[in-house]
Amino acid sequence: xxxxxxxxxxxxxxxxxxxxxxxxxxxxxxxxxxxxxxxxxxxxxxxxxxxxxxxxxxxxxxxxxxxxxxxxxxxxxxxxxxxxxxxxxxxxxxxxxxxxxxxxxxxxxxxxxxxxxxxxxxxxxxxxxxxxxxxxxxxxxxxxxxxxxxxxxxxxxxxxxxxxxxxxxxxxxxxxxxxxxxxxxxxxxxxxxxxxxxxxxxxxxxxxxxxxxxxxxxxxxxxxxxxxxxxxxxxxxxxxxxxxxxxxxxxxxxxxxxxxxxxxxxxxxxxxxxxxxxxxxxxx
Amino acid sequence: xxxxxxxxxxxxxxxxxxxxxxxxxxxxxxxxxxxxxxxxxxxxxxxxxxxxxxxxxxxxxxxxxxxxxxxxxxxxxxxxxxxxxxxxxxxxxxxxxxxxxxxxxxxxxxxxxxxxxxxxxxxxxxxxxxxxxxxxxxxxxxxxxxxxxxxxxxxxxxxxxxxxxxxxxxxxxxxxxxxxxxxxxxxxxxxxxxxxxxxxxxxxxxxxxxxxxxxxxxxxxxxxxxxxxxxxxxxxxxxxxxxxxxxxxxxxxxxxxxxxxxxxxxxxxxxxxxxxxxxxxxxxxxxxxxxxxxxxxxxxxxxxxxxxx
Numbered sequence: 001x002x003x004x005x006x007x008x009x010x011x012x013x014x015x016x017x018x019x020x021x022x023x024x025x026x027x028x029x030x031x032x033x034x035x036x037x038x039x040x041x042x043x044x045x046x047x048x049x050x051x052x053x054x055x056x057x058x059x060x061x062x063x064x065x066x067x068x069x070x071x072x073x074x075x076x077x078x079x080x081x082x083x084x085x086x087x088x089x090x091x092x093x094x095x096x097x098x099x100x101x102x103x104x105x106x107x108x109x110x111x112x113x114x115x116x117x118x119x120x121x122x123x124x125x126x127x128x129x130x131x132x133x134x135x136x137x138x139x140x141x142x143x144x145x146x147x148x149x150x151x152x153x154x155x156x157x158x159x160x161x162x163x164x165x166x167x168x169x170x171x172x173x174x175x176x177x178x179x180x181x182x183x184x185x186x187x188x189x190x191x192x193x194x195x196x197x198x199x200x201x202x203x204x205x206x207x208x209x210x211x212x213x214x215x216x217x218x219x220x221x222x223x224x225x226x227x228x229x230x231x232x233x234x235x236x237x238x239x240x241x242x243x244x245x246x247x248x249x250x251x252x253x254x255x256x257x258x259x260x261x262x263x264x265x266x267x268x269x270x271x272x273x274x275x276x277x278x279x280x281x282x283x284x
Numbered sequence: 285x286x287x288x289x290x291x292x293x294x295x296x297x298x299x300x301x302x303x304x305x306x307x308x309x310x311x312x313x314x315x316x317x318x319x320x321x322x323x324x325x326x327x328x329x330x331x332x333x334x335x336x337x338x339x340x341x342x343x344x345x346x347x348x349x350x351x352x353x354x355x356x357x358x359x360x361x362x363x364x365x366x367x368x369x370x371x372x373x374x375x376x377x378x379x380x381x382x383x384x385x386x387x388x389x390x391x392x393x394x395x396x397x398x399x400x401x402x403x404x405x406x407x408x409x410x411x412x413x414x415x416x417x418x419x420x421x422x423x424x425x426x427x428x429x430x431x432x433x434x435x436x437x438x439x440x441x442x443x444x445x446x447x448x449x450x451x452x453x454x455x456x457x458x459x460x461x462x463x464x465x466x467x468x469x470x471x472x473x474x475x476x477x478x479x480x481x482x483x484x485x486x487x488x489x490x491x492x493x494x495x496x497x498x499x500x501x502x503x504x505x506x507x508x509x510x511x512x513x514x515x516x517x518x519x520x521x522x523x524x525x526x527x528x529x530x531x532x533x534x535x536x537x538x539x540x541x542x543x544x545x546x547x548x549x550x551x552x553x554x555x556x557x558x559x560x561x562x563x564x565x566x567x568x569x570x571x572x573x574x575x576x577x578x579x580x581x582x583x584x585x586x587x588x589x590x591x592x593x
Contacts, residue, residue, distance in 0.1 A: 006395040010380055013387065100378035104435070107344050108395040109368050115395075282346040 003118025033141035069142040070164035074235035082175035089179025094189030181269040204228035234258035296474040301352035314498040325469035327489030328478040335498040336478040371441035377432025381421035406434040426457035518545040518571035
C-alpha cells in the first residue's frame, strides 16, 4: 500500500501523464467527431465518389450519434488511443532509469517487487481515468452531434457501456504494460516508445495488413495470436455501424479469444517486467 | 547469492569475502572482509574506480554479489528489514525533477511509511527549508546533495551510507557537508562514508578502510594506520649508535636508511633521552629528526598512487 500511495503521489503530480490524456481527448473530439461531422455535413464536391450507389457522406453520420458511441469509441481508439497509454507506461517506468531514481526507489523500505506492484497499481488507475475520460468525451461529443442534427439522444444501455469500458480498459492496459516492459528492457524511454510504435505500425499494421490482405488464409491463423490484432478483434466484436450498402467482414476471432489473448499478454509482460526488475543489478 | 550470517554484537555492517565480478576479466570487488561497528563514522577510502561504489551498492541490495555474504543492520542487504534501518546516498542523489524538494521528500516518506512531519525536520537539518518549495530541477549541485542527505535522514536511520557526499561541491559546501556528517555521527548512529579525499576522511572518520583495485588493503583507526612515529638519527661511530638505539627501541625497530642514518620507530617523547644516551655512549650526534607519517603517506604507501590528492 505504501508503494501504491507513493506511485500515486508522484503520478498525479506529473504533467506529462495529464498531457498525454488531454491530447488523446482532444484528438478524440476533433478527429473522432468534429472533423467527420463537418465533412459529412458540408461534403466537398465529389466526396461521395467510391461509396455504394445511393449512399452519401451524410449517411455515415449515423456513426457519430449516441446510439453508436460505444462501438465508435472502441473502433476508433483501440489502436490509436492505445499508443497514448503505451507512452504513459513507458514514461512511468522509463523515466526512473533516465533520472536514476531506480536506486532511490529500491533503497527506501519495501522490496523491488512490492515497489513494482505499486507502479502497476498506479498505472492501472491512470489507464482507468484515461478510458473513462475517453468514453465521457465521446458520449458528450455524440450528444452534441445528435443535438446539432436534431437526432435522438438514445444512448446504449448501461450494460453495453460498461462492457465497452471494460473492453477498452483491457486494450489500454495491454498497451500500458507493453510500454512498461519495453522501458524496463531498454532501461530508457526513447527507445521503448520508438520500438513500441514501430512494432504496432510496421509488424502488426503494415506487414500483417498488407500480407494479410493478399493471403488471408495463411496470415490470419498466425495473426490471431498477436496483441494489436486482438485489440482490433475485441473492438470489432461490438459490431459495426450499419450503413446501407457497406458490409464489413466479421472479425477472424471472437471476443472471448481476443480477451484471453490480451489477458495473456498483460500477465506475460507483467511477469517479464517483474523478472527483469528482480534480477538485474542497479548500476546507474 | 548472498547468504545471511549472524552479525556480531556491535557490528552494523559486516562482509565476508564479498565479491563482484563482471564476466571473466573484470573484478570490481575482490573478497572484501569489512566490519563497521555501531556508532562509528567509518571512512571507506580508495582511489577512483577502486570499487567503493560497487561495494556500497552491494550493501544496499542494488547489486548482487557474485560471491561472499553481507549483513547490513542485522539483515540481508536490500531486504525490507535492512532498508528500514538504513538511509543512503549512492553517487549523485536522484530525485524527480518535476517535484519540489519538499514533495520529493514527502514521496519518500510515503514509501517509508514515515509521517510528513519528519520531512520538515530533515529539511531543517540540512538548512534547505527556504528552497524546499522549489522544483528539484532548479537546485544547484550543493542543494541536491543536501536534499540527498535529508532524504537519507527522514527514516531516522541507525546506519547512514553516504557515497562521496561532497562530490562536486565548492569548498564551502564541502565544509558544510563534512560538518553535518560529523554531527550526524555523534551518538549511536553509524555512518559509513566513502571518499577518495584523504583530508576529508581524516576530518570526519573514527576508523578507515582502504580499498584498491577491489581489494581491501588496510583497516584501522587513523593512528593505527599511521603507525608509530619515526626518529631519524645520524651519529658516529655507527656501531655505537646502533647499539644504543637497539637498546632503547629494540633492534627490530631500527633500520638503516639512505646515507647511513638510522630510522627508529619509537615514542617521540623519548627523543631527548635518546640524544642523552648517545652522547653519554660517546657518539657524536649530527642529526636527530622526528617524523610522523601523515595519512597521505600511508595512502600512497598502500596504494602506490596519489589518487584524490
